[in-house]
Amino acid sequence: MTGYRGSCHCGAVTFRIEAVIDELTTCDCSLCRRKNAVMTKVHEDELAFLGGEDLLSTYVWNTGRAKHFFCSRCGVYTFHRKRAAPDHYGVNVFCLEDFDVGAFRVRATDGGGMSVIETTARPEWPGPRVPR
Numbered sequence: 001m002t003g004y005r006g007s008c009h010c011g012a013v014t015f016r017i018e019a020v021i022d023e024l025t026t027c028d029c030s031l032c033r034r035k036n037a038v039m040t041k042v043h044e045d046e047l048a049f050l051g052g053e054d055l056l057s058t059y060v061w062n063t064g065r066a067k068h069f070f071c072s073r074c075g076v077y078t079f080h081r082k083r084a085a086p087d088h089y090g091v092n093v094f095c096l097e098d099f100d101v102g103a104f105r106v107r108a109t110d111g112g113g114m115s116v117i118e119t120t121a122r123p124e125w126p127g128p129r130v131p132r
Helices: 032-035
Strands: 003-007 012-018 023-026 039-041 049-051 056-059 067-071 076-080 089-094 108-109
Touching: 023 032
Parallel strands: 023 108
Antiparallel strands: 003 012, 012 049, 023 039, 039 089, 056 067, 067 076, 076 089
């Protein structure tokens, strides 16, 4: 098992992951396209908060299942609770210390094709519309 320490830009939010990383992903949903992160998936037991958990801001939209966490001071996206696997986090690997992104395969995921059920969904949110 490999461990990585991570933080936001200002260092207020710190965390550690203890996980084997074998794949990185990007996502084409309307939010991930804008934050342009490269992520790895880790089980909730593999992520530990070291400091600044109280400084995280949470952004929730559409189904309310995915929860995206940002440092409330510097605004950096650190990780999110996954919609399709709510017992896992997608961790922004650009927040990890000494992590070589180029050493891993990056797979594109189809977040844009996931259903949109929010009644006030913006027209630019992709995905099939599902009435509530």
